Amino acid sequence: MYLHHVAAYLPAAVVTNEHFTKLNGLASDWIIERTGIRERRKAAPGENANTMAIAATQALLAEVPTFAADSIDLIVVGTYTPHDTIYTAAHAVQRALNINEIPVVSISSACSSLLNAVEIVEGYFALGKASRALVVVSEHNTAYNNEEDTMAGHLWGDGSAALLFSKERLAATDLRVVQVVTGGAAPMGKADEAVTLKPIDKGIVMPYGRDVFQQACTYMARITQQLLDANGLTVKELDYLIPHQANLRISANVVKQLGLDPARAVNNIERLGNTGCAGAAIGLAEIWNQIQEGNKLIITVFGGGYSYGAMLLEKHATA
Structure with missing residues (x-):
């Protein structure tokens, strides 16, 4: 099994530690000392886990223009911050790609979902049910976060990434x-x-x-x-x-x-x-x-x- 490429999407808005200093008095140095965080990204209005998953997928395919997107035969998306628990991020990515009648799976095992998603791909490949899989991980933490929470409100940022796996090697760079x-x-x-x-x-x-x-x-x-x-x-x-x-x-x-x-x-x-x-x-x-x-x-x-x-x-x- 091979990883052909990976790409990320990050929202444009940057939230610095000074935002939390003004909001609840947390000093930037205090945040840096305890977490290492100086700034984080925040999804814009209208952005969510689904749209960011699609954006990461689009970035991935743009970086590998010779790859035939319609050869993807499995989509697995991981997130614990869903926009919709029924029309999931996996469905949103499938619809954006317009690839019908392939397996789509949305999972959540908190921050370890990336590797559980990869294991799901391993299983599909081993059973001969797929050969080219798209794994996407997308988090819209700020949709659920309480910024006024002085224990954890300053920790979270938004972003997504997409990874293309194949059963057989596609390129020497894999x-x-x-x-x-x-x-x-x-x-x-x-x-x-x-x-x-x-x-x-x-x-x-x-x-x-x-x-x-x-x-x-x-x-x-x-x-x-x-x-x-x-x-x-x-x-x-x-x-x-x-x-x-x-x-x-x-x-x-x-x-x-x-x-x-x-x-x-x-x-x-x-x-x-x-x-x-x-x-x-x-x-x-x-x-x-x-x-x-x-x-x-x-x-x-x-x-x-x-x-x-x-x-x-x-x-x-x-x-």
Whole structure:
């Protein structure tokens, strides 16, 4: 299984930390010290998880003009901030592409949805039910966020990314998907209440951020090391680590546990805030043109609820 290309979409509006200083007195330095965030993007009126998913898909196809869009035979979209729970983001993307009568799946496993979506693609490919799949991750956090919440209201940003997977190699620039591993950790800690989004209640709340922090650090480091070990790799052989963009301190902690050179970690949370399940995919899109022959990358994620996962990618001109 191969990753042919990835592209991202970000709303134009930028919300700096000073917005929250004026709103509720949170100092910019305080936000930066605790999260690493300096600014984040906010969807414009009329934008939502569906429109951003479509925009990321359009950006992807624009960057690979030789790819036949009508050859896509599976669409999987991940989001925990849906615009519509019936006419889902997956349906919206399918309608925009005008590709009829193919499987479309919308999923939510919080911020780990990206890798669960990839596993769904693996299953369809293994069963011979698809051969070219579009995975889209899109989050409209600001639709649900309460900016006046001094515990978590300053964390969230909006954005989306689209990834094109194929069963067979399409080009020498493709990344081989070496292995994907995911899991749920709902019995651990305060998984049932640490971070929640109840649309009919309060939207996104995070009363137990410390528990999220501790579990994320534990599981992201553990699953990354397990993936390295399973493939006979040392951390020194890893060229890039793309962690879920929840908190810069989490990323730094995971990097320290692994003994990885911090320069190899990809982070965009300083500019984009927590973009949910789209964050790591946006990070991959940002370094796509830097990936060289022989490079090995791991995406590692953790989501509220709790769920986690890691994916090993490798770039080789030959299969």
